[in-house]
Amino acid sequence: MSERFGLAGLAVRMTVRAPLKLFSMGFLLALVSFLLAGVVLVRSGVEEATARGAKRLGADLMVVPQGAEVPLGAGLFGGVPVRFSLPEGIDRRIAVMPGVLVAAPQYFLSSAPASCCETGNLLLVGFDPSRDVTVLPWLSPHVRLKMETGSILVGGSVMKGTGAALRFYNHPFTVAARLEKTGMGYFDNAVFIPLDGVSAMERSSGSAGGVSLRVPWGRPSILLVRLAPSIVPRDMASLLERRYPGIKVLTIPGLFRENRLRMEKLARGQLPLAAAAWLFAVLGGGALQFLYWRERRSSLGLLQAFGCGKGVLMLLFGAEAFVLSLAGMVAGSAGAFFVLRLFASYFAVTAGMPLLLGGLDLSLSGLPWLWLVFAGTMAVEAVIIMFLMLRREPADLLRGA
Amino acid sequence: MTESRRKYFAVPLLLAVTGGLLVAIPRWLFPTCGFAHQSMAGAMMRCDTTGSITLFLGVATLVAALALYLLSSGPARSGVLFAAVAAGCVLFPLYLVWPGVCMAATMPCRMGTLPAVLLTGGVQVLVAVTSLVRSRSRRA
Secondary structure, eight states, rough: OOSSSHHHHHHHHHHTTTTHHHHHHHHHHHHHHHHHHHHHHHHHHHHHHHHHHHHHOOOOOEEEEETHHHHHHHIIIOOOOOOOOOOOOHHHHHHTTTTTTEEEEEEEEOOOOSSTTEEEEEEEEEOOOOOSSSSGGGGGGGHHHHOOTTTEEEOOOOOOOOOOOOEEEEEEEEEEEEOOOSSOOHTTTTTEEEHHHHHHHHHHHTTTGOOOOOOOOOOSSSSEEETTTTHHHHHHHHHHHSSTTEEEEHHHHHHHHHHHHHHHHHHHHHHHHHHHHHHHHHHHHHHHHHHHHTHHHHHHHHHHHHTTTHHHHHHHHHHHHHHHHHHHHHHHHHHHHHHHHHHHHHHHHTOOOOOOOHHHHHHTTHHHHHHHHHHHHHHHHHHHHHHHHSSSOHHHHHHTT | OHHHHHHHHHHHHHHHHHHHOOOOOIIIIIIHHHHOOTTTTTSOOHHHHHHHHHHHHHHHHHHHHHHHEEEEEEEEHHHHHHHHHHHHHHHHHHTSSSOOOOOOSHIIIIIIIIHHHHHHHHHHHHHHHHHHHHHHHHHO
């Protein structure tokens, strides 16, 4: 702070030495911004995760057992261990159908609940590397060469780096690569094991008094189907459901339909919420500023007595309200970002929705206009309050009557 | 309540809240795996060890808050504030390095306890450091 005495310096001192105004204004705007930014971030995070997840799945259709949609959502979006099986031999029958390019089976398993939870309660996904369309296409060729029995891939949220050793059902594995985060539990929280490794793990399970594992071979949990470009996924889905009872065929947009509907609802509510928050900020901020200056009107009289004009005072405290509000809004939005980032996994598992927050700059990129509108309103309010206060003579203001 | 009393009341109150949260989070609010799944009896989980240490740090913070309320300004008060900062800072390596929490992101300790404790620890460090800086600048 400048040691020179001047009107600007005096105004800055008045602001800094008024913690009540600083905190109440900043806190009010931070609170409003926290709420608004939270909604905006959740919406953009879910949209980003949905888009990335759909792209990563690399299939046109997902075949699941009938009635498994609810546990599938928990497994796919939350990465929670789930177990279900398709009717026997369905993968072979679908693979030979005309128009089907690849039918990649995946077995959903769960690691044994261990007293030491280091490797307990993990979603293990057994996949066939020769038919995979989901995991391997996203790895660099260098990693692909290293994929051998005993090698596994882990999701971006699994706290194990490349080369780390992991043991499931008495079988040792080595982490060949860690996948990039997508915001979808299926990719982030799971461990992907080639079918050879699943078979070896099944053989070694049960030994030394451990928990035994039974894999329902021939009855995978899901089947990811890639179609020829000329085939319409929805038509093929209907055909498969008619031909093979006991299965549910989801198109990839259909898989994320529930999330999209929720996002649309959130998007529809965003504008009314912003309007309500703005109204709350206008009323709350106006009341705070008015009460503050009403108590300290003698300061205004003093400034006027020093020769500070009404216009300068209005500009000074309007600018002050603008800066305080802007700082509060930025702090609130950044707070919402960090809290959401910390609780992203909790949100994904409890809400059953994928969530991916990018960097601070990217995630908050849609908010500066909102910050400016709110801070501008606060500044206008401050100017109006100053105008009302400064209609009185400096002597009256100084007397505080 | 006098102005100075009010000033001395705010920081102990905030630290008491963070201390209380540090006690409640690993046991009740966002329990660690062992407390969340009571059926998982057996050896002590690493996250439970972390949770137990957190609980002790929470109690230490509560004691620090009480001491701050009773002490007037001076070196002893600064020492207690330093202790509160240290208790908040210790939480970060405790959860992120050793003993740490479970590997799977869907485990209760990774999903709930870790973010909640880190957030509370961050607030505690912020409150204590701000109070330290203010008390030093007031003394200068």
